[in-house]
Amino acid sequence: MSRSIRLAVIPGDGIGQEVVAQGLKVLTSVLPQDVKLETQEYDLGAKRWHETGDTLPDAELESLKQHDALLLGAIGDPSVPSGVLERGLLLKLRFAFDHYVNLRPSKLFPNTSTPLAGRPDIDFVVVREGTEGPYTGNGGSLRTGTPAEVATEVSVNTAYGVERVVRDAYERANARPRKKLTLVHKNNVLVYAGHMWKNIFDKVGQEYPEVTTDYLHVDAATIFFVTQPERFDVIVTDNLFGDILTDLAAAVTGGIGLAASGNINPSGEFPSMFEPVHGSAPDIAGTGKADPTATILSVSLLLRHLGYETEAVRIEEAVAADLEARDGSARTTDEIGDALAARVAG
Amino acid sequence: MSRSIRLAVIPGDGIGQEVVAQGLKVLTSVLPQDVKLETQEYDLGAKRWHETGDTLPDAELESLKQHDALLLGAIGDPSVPSGVLERGLLLKLRFAFDHYVNLRPSKLFPNTSTPLAGRPDIDFVVVREGTEGPYTGNGGSLRTGTPAEVATEVSVNTAYGVERVVRDAYERANARPRKKLTLVHKNNVLVYAGHMWKNIFDKVGQEYPEVTTDYLHVDAATIFFVTQPERFDVIVTDNLFGDILTDLAAAVTGGIGLAASGNINPSGEFPSMFEPVHGSAPDIAGTGKADPTATILSVSLLLRHLGYETEAVRIEEAVAADLEARDGSARTTDEIGDALAARVAG
Ligand SMILES: CC(C)[C@H](C(=O)O)[C@@H](O)C(=O)O
Numbered sequence: 257m258s259r260s261i262r263l264a265v266i267p268g269d270g271i272g273q274e275v276v277a278q279g280l281k282v283l284t285s286v287l288p289q290d291v292k293l294e295t296q297e298y299d300l301g302a303k304r305w306h307e308t309g310d311t312l313p314d315a316e317l318e319s320l321k322q323h324d325a326l327l328l329g330a331i332g333d334p335s336v337p338s339g340v341l342e343r344g345l346l347l348k349l350r351f352a353f354d355h356y357v358n359l360r361p362s363k364l365f366p367n368t369s370t371p372l373a374g375r376p377d378i379d380f381v382v383v384r385e386g387t388e389g390p391y392t393g394n395g396g397s398l399r400t401g402t403p404a405e406v407a408t409e410v411s412v413n414t415a416y417g418v419e420r421v422v423r424d425a426y427e428r429a430n431a432r433p434r435k436k437l438t439l440v441h442k443n444n445v446l447v448y449a450g451h452m453w454k455n456i457f458d459k460v461g462q463e464y465p466e467v468t469t470d471y472l473h474v475d476a477a478t479i480f481f482v483t484q485p486e487r488f489d490v491i492v493t494d495n496l497f498g499d500i501l502t503d504l505a506a507a508v509t510g511g512i513g514l515a516a517s518g519n520i521n522p523s524g525e526f527p528s529m530f531e532p533v534h535g536s537a538p539d540i541a542g543t544g545k546a547d548p549t550a551t552i553l554s555v556s557l558l559l560r561h562l563g564y565e566t567e568a569v570r571i572e573e574a575v576a577a578d579l580e581a582r583d584g585s586a587r588t589t590d591e592i593g594d595a596l597a598a599r600v601a602g
Numbered sequence: 603m604s605r606s607i608r609l610a611v612i613p614g615d616g617i618g619q620e621v622v623a624q625g626l627k628v629l630t631s632v633l634p635q636d637v638k639l640e641t642q643e644y645d646l647g648a649k650r651w652h653e654t655g656d657t658l659p660d661a662e663l664e665s666l667k668q669h670d671a672l673l674l675g676a677i678g679d680p681s682v683p684s685g686v687l688e689r690g691l692l693l694k695l696r697f698a699f700d701h702y703v704n705l706r707p708s709k710l711f712p713n714t715s716t717p718l719a720g721r722p723d724i725d726f727v728v729v730r731e732g733t734e735g736p737y738t739g740n741g742g743s744l745r746t747g748t749p750a751e752v753a754t755e756v757s758v759n760t761a762y763g764v765e766r767v768v769r770d771a772y773e774r775a776n777a778r779p780r781k782k783l784t785l786v787h788k789n790n791v792l793v794y795a796g797h798m799w800k801n802i803f804d805k806v807g808q809e810y811p812e813v814t815t816d817y818l819h820v821d822a823a824t825i826f827f828v829t830q831p832e833r834f835d836v837i838v839t840d841n842l843f844g845d846i847l848t849d850l851a852a853a854v855t856g857g858i859g860l861a862a863s864g865n866i867n868p869s870g871e872f873p874s875m876f877e878p879v880h881g882s883a884p885d886i887a888g889t890g891k892a893d894p895t896a897t898i899l900s901v902s903l904l905l906r907h908l909g910y911e912t913e914a915v916r917i918e919e920a921v922a923a924d925l926e927a928r929d930g931s932a933r934t935t936d937e938i939g940d941a942l943a944a945r946v947a948g
Pocket residue numbers: 332342343346347499533790791821
């Protein structure tokens with residue numbers, strides 16, 4: 257049997273290049289010899305935009321589609337107006353490839369720092385909806401720049417879109433030992449979207465009698481993230497609430513340097529995309545200070561998605577062991593990548 | 603000179619009644635003898651809704667308007683569908699009385715518990731916009747309850763509404779020793795509203811050359827709330843982000859039992875309303891376990907708003923001293939109220 261992975265690589269901006277290099281290093285190291293890895297790099301991001309005005313041309317979108325998965329570093333640079341690359345590249349990919357499950361695990365590894373006293377036991381997964389909500393780009397501005405300006409943002413939510421992500425979250429909860437699923441929304445204020453989410457959540461839940469369910473308003477959820485994070489197992493929530501909660505989750509579980517994510521198209525119609533939760537951190541780009549662990553854990557999610565479960569676990573275990581073995585001395589991006597590549601090597 | 607305060611009191615649901623009673627106790631105790639306090643209680647909330655179907659009838663809204671200020675306990679009960687009382691009563695008041703400054707101070711008092719390790723020095727104020735954004739009730743649902751349902755929520759933002767709250771925040775920042783103002787939004791995704799906020803923030807900032815400014819995306823802001831809360835002085839943000847951030851702020855500064863708020867109409871055209879950030883907590887209602895401190899600190903905000911600065915400070919100092927003196931033994935709602943009433947008594 258001969259296997260292959262066709263991987264599209266988008267290093268992007270800032271530290272993206274550096275962390276992606278380490279992700280590929282570990283990927284190469286962990287893959288069995290019979291798996292052929294074909295990577296194709298795409299030059300997208302701030303530099304490209306400055307040179308050509310392009311964020312993501314159709315031809316490249318078509319070409320990206322031909323891959324089994326995408327690995328993305330980070331997108332965004334202060335020299336580009338806010339929103340141009342986010343909407344024109346990152347969100348365009350998530351929407352075009354119907355990445356409706358934005359998967360963000362949070363785990364407090366041993367020997368990592370958390371701002372929380374008492375080191376609670378944190379191990380949950382946020383299933384963030386990825387293709388709807390306030391992220392659709394619906395809205396507009398009238399009389400822009402004048403004292404009479406009106407600007408709107410429309411959160412668009414469909415039963416179609418909510419049901420599929422809620423179902424995915426139930427499946428994930430059902431497969432975990434604690435079998436607990438929490439819906440986070442704000443249905444006492446956002447009554448139209450919130451009630452639809454809640455009704456669908458309750459309806460789909462009837463098919464998963466073993467899953468314990470729970471509902472929290474997003475404001476209350478942030479309280480529990482810092483006072484009782486151990487209460488969470490799987491969380492399902494909308495695109496914007498998921499964005500906010502997963503940064504907070506990263507902050508309480510060892511920091512944004514460890515937070516991995518997968519933008520998943522579960523049907524497999526389009527390639528899924530894996531990326532660290534952190535941004536391009538232009539202030540430390542090129543200094544060797546970026547922690548590539550989030551990207552390397554994203555590679556683990558990528559492998560799991562493509563069916564390489566053993567290899568996915570091997571990376572997770574290597575990261576846990578690596579963090580455990582840390583002695584507090586600073587390591588460069590490259591050194592961390594090397595250490596993990598060595599640990600996962602067969 | 604004879605002075606008077608006409609105060610409308612809305613105890614509301616759950617622990618609302620109990621905490622408001624303590625708030626009034628402390629208010630009575632702190633006020634100089636020459637100030638005549640006239641209170642009028644309004645029976646609004648879950649019980650009223652069950653009995654009559656009313657949330658806030660026009661006649662009562664008119665009557666409430668005749669007061670100098672409103673003191674509210676808490677609104678909401680699980681027996682009422684989510685949103686009915688929130689939209690029909692609490693938000694109706696905030697919108698009808700044009701409470702565009704939703705003021706929420708966060709301070710970590712000595713000898714209070716925080717989930718954060720290392721006890722950072724926290725003392726900031728969130729100025730949350732209170733009359734626009736995703737809270738306007740714009741939106742709707744089509745084909746409700748069917749697999750073809752579409753539900754929208756429209757965030758409405760006006761230059762008029764943003765400029766006045768941003769200006770208020772600059773004034774507050776300018777009056778504080780650190781003179782620092784942070785705008786929190788998500789202008790890399792919510793580009794219409796986000797850019798308007800940012801442009802107005804920058805424009806108004808030119809009138810306050812001594813105020814240092816800063817911008818953070820809401821997701822990143824949650825990280826700093828737990829890793830570096832001491833970086834904040836005054837924060838200005840939209841209605842929904844403010845809702846989320848102030849619960850998180852309460853969680854890291856001694857808990858929701860201490861978080862006070864003022865819904866302020868700075869022009870004085872309508873009465874302002876003061877309320878604890880916490881909800882009605884039906885699970886502990888009637889047990890004497892509710893901490894009335896958040897309500898009592900809201901009374902302090904009320905006094906400051908009405909020009910009783912000395913008395914406002916006296917309450918804050920009493921709370922600080924009371925927390926400092928705690929020996930860890932549990933106290934009832936009443937005992938805390940008594941202790942604070944005694945401390946503020948002239
Ligand atoms: C960069 C930005 C558009 C993005 C988001 O808001 O989704 C990021 O914050 C994330 O969480 O992946």
